[in-house]
Amino acid sequence: MNRLAAPPSTGLAPALVLVRDQRLRAEVRRVAAAAERRTDERAMPVGRHAWSGAGLVIVDTAAARAAASAGCPRRSGIVLVTEGEPAVPDWQAATAVGAERVVALPGGAVDLVEQFAAHAEVETGSGVVVAVTGAGGGAGASTLAAAIALRGAALRIRADTVLIDGAPLDGGLDLVLGMENVAGLRWPDLVIEDGRVSAAALHSALPAGAPGLVVLSCGRHGPGRSPTELTPAAVRAVIESGRAAGDLVVCDVSGERGPAADAMVDAADLVVLVVPARLRAVAAAEVLAAHLGSRNPNRGLVVRGPAPGGLRGADVAEVLGLPLLAAVRGQAGLAARLERGGLSVRRRGPLRDAADAVLAMVGADRR
Template sequence: MNDERTARILALISDGTLLASLRRVAAASDRDLDDAPVPPTRRSWDDAGLVVVDHATAAAMETFPRRRGVVLVCSGAAGLADWQAAAAVGAEHVIALPDDEVELLAVMGAAAEPDTGGGRVVTVVGGCGGAGASTFAAALAWTAADRDDPNVLLVDGDPFGGGLDVLTGLEDRPGVRWPGLAVEGGRVSARALRDAVPDWAPGLGVLSTDRTASGEPPSAAVTAVLDAARRSGTVVVCDVSRSVGPAAEAMVAAADLVVLITPARVGGALAAARTAEWAGARNPNTGLVVRGPAPGGLRGADVAAVVGIPL
């Protein structure tokens, strides 16, 4: 359930056609629309979850205090005057109606979710083939959900793997996989995402690749998922392929911590050193996990010295 503040949209629109389009989008998103006189009261300005203005009404709002969640809508492609009005009122989005109603719908959906913050992203990368990165990522996500984090998302970033849904026993469970994830306007609703993916355990969802669809997820979709997780306080564990691509780079770059895992073997350490160079160039917060057994007697410190990142 949305609270009253995040659910209410303050509409400060002078154009009847724009207002009609706004009403359609609000109805589709199940949001309450408050068609207020211009200028509105300070309380209604401050308390609304989202404020939508047009070029004419934006000028009347320039003296109001800046706030987050202001959108300027316009008829057709935005012109210079629209962008100037948006800058004057501090609008975060300029959206053309009716052409970009889907983008406005996404903005409304995101605004309905309180930005609690506190979400964290850990990305696991295999230093070499067969390092056990997927198993480690799954175990890490399970541990996080089991201990103290009620919202955890395990994200599959390996388009050439068997799928994390198979690893977690969810291959026959209905739910959204990467190819079925719709990202409109560069944003995704964290609540909708949690509801759409299959659950491995209470509070632990899995966003997997799909074995019937080839290719990695678009990097824009990856960024939208990770941003939504951060806003909602979700812990995300990403399992990234060693096959470098835009999605893998996005998962590494966005992580609070990149975990590089490698077996305690000379060949594995040498391969991991090259992977560490690639990961470290995109995220300096990279650490090493060394997996046993060590048939040659290599210690973790020995492997770390070869790889060049801390244990």
């Protein structure tokens, strides 16, 4: 077992501001500037990572109601702001979302400054997290996840790319890359203490799949060996170490379901759903898309051919109510390449196009 050290703490996280009214939002900005704190202004719905990872969450009454209806988890550091003295509906919304304080602005500016000071947490970093999952067996989620990681490393969109295997029953993501014999740690070898892990230690301990790319793969089963068990705490620790270091983190969720898979979905800046252009796969994807949406609204769709019944990507996107990132045909010879020596995306083709479309969606291609 290899015990990985925790990283040092650095910086302050921006406060998540979910305030629609322009005058009230401007007042929050003014107070944040006085408190010397940055803000991350968004609109509901937001992903669970943004909600749970912010040091302070500032909501108005409408956002508080929306967050409560969406099932955003209870947490410390929620403040509801109102323009002028709060009324009964404001207090009801504060109770529903679990707000610690209701602050009337502009008169309560000092109180809000104190809340900024009381909830100054560790900076979460500038990394990008993409989770890839599939609808139906053999959707191709693992292959797409590996292609995204390879393209990200080749383009150097971040200093480092980390590919995380979140499918312990799929035989090991290192096989997809043809690196099963490359030395380095796999999930069963890791012991993460205190729920945190140093990105530098992780980069040096994991096997390299390509220049700038390290891979955390599940182990393979065998006589006397149990399946790899992934815990949500370990998954979050690895993902957040990459995010804090500014890495591109790609998670292969595949068809996995459960707490560890949910942790990957919750943490993602973008969840990519891969759906084969077949009727049964689309039917399965309807249920899966609803589940993903309950955890993270930031979703995109990749439709993969061939389409025996003539299903088009736009048709599938309309049925699922998801933005279409790419609709690609089947790639000739891909299965044989995976069997012989592992995946590569050096040449142009449908897989590379899909990977580039995902990276463009998260803005990674502009770095």
